[in-house]
Amino acid sequence: MSLVIAVFIIKSGIDITREALSKIIGARTDPSVAKNVKDEIMKMPGVTGACDLFFNDYGPDKKVASVHIEVPDTWTADQIDETSRRIEHAVWKKEHVILSAVGIYAKNTKDPESRKIEEKIRSILGHYLHILQMHGFYADYPQIRFDLIIDFNVKNRQEEYSEILEECRKAYPDHDVQITLDADVSD
Template sequence: MNNIDEKIEMRSASIVKTSAIGIFINIFLVIFKASVGVLTNSIAIILDAVNNLSDILSSTITLIGAKLSEKKADREHPLGHGRGEYLSAMTVALIILYAGITSLIESIKKIIRPSIIEYSNISLFIIFFSIIIKIFLGLYTKKVGKKLEAQPLIASGTDALFDAIISTSVLASAIIFIVYGISLEAYVGTLISFVIIKSGIEILMESIDEILGKRVDKSLISKIKKTICEDHGITGVYELILHNYGPKKYIGSVHIEIPDTMTADKIDVLERNIVDNILTKYGIFLTGISIYSINTKNPEIAEMHLNILKIATGFEGVLQFHAFYVDLDLKTIRFDIILDFSVSDRKKLHREIKEAVKKMYPGFKIYIRTEINTDI
């Protein structure tokens, strides 16, 4: 077993352990809160117990998602099952939404038809005790989730912290009721319900973003590019594209710029070194490395490079200019440009740049390739 496989197994084991802790703690809290809620006729405490049932479900789903994501690749899923973790995070988010909507409905009912609430010292103590437990559980689960970049754990931890907020509001409402005879429980419950619903929507959208393919963190892109440039002979790294197949599971491709004097045998060794280095250092497998050749034999071309660089980058929306190569024998000029997503008419901009270059160098055929902004 290599180092990467060991890290994946350790990560999965940590998620399973954290989820199991959450399940056992919530089972304990459900029994206590449900008992207190029935004895005191408090809908808020009963809803608290229901919330803990949803926490048990969310922790169980997180556990199942972790076990699913660590399954080995097979014929039907050659890139593994890592994205299953995002599906479990979406499910947990839906549970949070359900809890928030249910709480809102019950709180509104309580406002319309208030009932007599009774609190005892033991019930207040249990509520306080559950607050302490949920705060520690929530902070612990979120901390582990952020460390492991496990969205389901972060969602479960967030859910636990919201439970602590709900319980705190119940406790505060109980104290106000006992001291002043004013019942605020339903109103506070309504307000907190909206906060829970908002959190559920945010977690759901974040999970959807991961599945749809959101932009990879810029710091990771920069580190990988810097590592690639450490190999001798590489003058530029462009269009690094990483495809996410689960937390910390990336497969990618990249373009590198090398001198036109480098032979095929040296390029082969260079590519193998890059793939091995990136896999060892970041656990990312580069499935394709494309080559850009740069002119090194003719100083006249260096001046052409500078002139055309000024032309291309002078247009609004051009973020980068690279892969420049001139063939004096064939009378061709080729280069790539990366355009900002704000450019509405990419074909028009492409045509205008081509016309500007053609005007300066009328005897050449101009080939321009426009790329999407994946790593800037």
């Protein structure tokens, strides 16, 4: 009987330690919460994207997150401020998640040439099977910049990233192409 009790105590201790370490190191957020937060953000008028969602979990009802939203490049600071505050309120009301920061990606809307560049870049990316997402795209001569998420299951993400960067630079040699290799941490 003593052996059974000892095993039970040891197992309970291991479980408690594992749970505590998971919180300290950073456990992955429930994917349904991440999806609900993004869905709530996408309901906002004018918002065309929600990405780079990062969570910090400090226990029950103590989740803090940050996110980037994509809005038209014609928006003024007061439009961005109003939308950010509405997003913060809506996400808290729906999921009890505090949004500590709402970053901004501007979406090209004034320049038809930038849309053509984006379409060509997306076409290039279409040849790669492990691309999960491109976001934060902005083209403003001489710069082209965007974030790219490559699946972690790819044997060599850095190699694929370098290949994509080189291909994009060949397609636009007179531009400064900047690609940020991003991590898919919320889905």
